[in-house]
């Protein structure tokens with residue numbers, strides 16, 4: 001559903017009225033376009049004491065073709081960047097800020113004491129007003145749980161609060177995210193930087209992501225514009241809404257898509273699959289035969305590379321009014337069936353080594369929601385499944401991650417009463433709902449062959465919704 005308030009708030013008259021009345025002023029978000037570079041502008045770098053990822057960052061920016069500048073907290077960047085063949089220079093003169101930039105990246109990996117936090121203050125104090133609209137901010141640290149000294153773990157954990165507060169302060173559709181890179185996983189950073197610094201990350205903000213040492217294959221694709229070339233990707237619930245958009249983005253990234261939906265959705269399913277040059281698979285994933293049927297379909301395809309569990313249902317009632325079948329169907333389709341399918345595909349070797357499983361949770365599973373005990377149980381269970389099976393799946397070289405959408409503009413949210421819909425749309429740092437494409441872009445990042453260092457993560461696609469924050 002189109003949010004016409006965004007058009008109004010950005011029209012000459014509307015912008016004056018919204019400013020006068022103090023109404024939200026959501027900006028049109030920049031989203032992926034094939035003809036655009038990864039980052040549409042300069043990246044400004046800063047760092048705390050003893051930054052450990054400068055070489056990795058220089059190589060990644062070189063590969064992305066990004067322009068960089070160095071803040072006064074990182075004078076050594078010029079030498080590192082030049083060595084990597086990057087054009088660079090110093091940002092700002094003495095106390096005067098430099099040019100506006102599209103992105104800020106702060107390497108906090110070497111910080112091991114909160115007494116060193118001044119570098120964070122200096123960098124973000126100097127630069128907060130110099131980030132362009134729809135800009136990107138990425139803070140990079142070490143996972144607190146990997147730190148040997150309590151003070152080091154403390155300052156690394158503190159980055160989370162800074163990131164979430166910055167995401168609320170910077171406004172103007174700027175996203176701010178924190179990436180914890182485990183020691184030994186440095187080479188895995190590029191796929192995450194490419195996502196978080198690009199327009200693909202339009203509705204993902206205030207998130208914390210952990211990159212670990214990959215347990216299976218994880219390599220840069222031959223062509224970053226077609227990272228899924230040659231990959232076979234199953235998308236459930238693909239006949240419409242978020243699922244159709246996921247299938248579209250997967251196909252855009254080069255994948256051969258297998259679009260699944262219930263037999264009753266055959267018409268929409270065939271339309272999506274035909275448009276994308278993929279296959280249609282009409283199957284009720286909640287049925288007892290579904291796991292075996294999927295194993296057979298995957299084997300007939302020579303194995304699948306990516307499985308995306310998007311199909312989900314809501315059957316809302318307060319628990320006192322809820323009949324047992326409503327509870328059972330939601331838990332079965334949204335959760336138990338996914339456990340059975342994953343187990344069957346892995347046991348049969350139908351998901352290849354280096355495979356990716358991506359699940360769709362919900363902020364309802366994080367925050368809970370009135371009338372949704374069944375749905376919130378199932379979606380929180382998806383998070384539990386991702387976190388508990390990640391170490392198990394690592395033995396097969398398979399990763400598992402989840403996205404948790406907030407308010408996304410779909411048929412489902414279009415049916416929500418006006419007042420609740422408006423609250424859902426505006427109560428986040430972007431002042432608007434996300435699009436199915438925003439969920440799909442985050443899934444594509446997890447699906448990338450270069451994202452083997454990502455497993456067990458749950459990333460909200462919610463524009464930093466206040467709900468469950």
Ligand code: NAP
Pocket residue numbers: 236237238239240241242243260261262264265283284285286287310311312313333360361362363404405406407408409410411412413
């Ligand atoms: P949707 O429009 O209802 O699409 C879900 C699709 O899954 C439908 O085509 C549905 O078919 C299909 N499906 C349901 N049960 C199935 C089954 N047993 N076997 C095969 N396919 C089945 O929903 P959406 O809004 O795109 O949501 C997609 C996912 O995102 C869901 O998991 C949802 O919980 C999650 N999510 C959405 C939002 C949002 O704001 N939209 C927010 C948070 C999370 P039928 O409906 O025709 O049966």
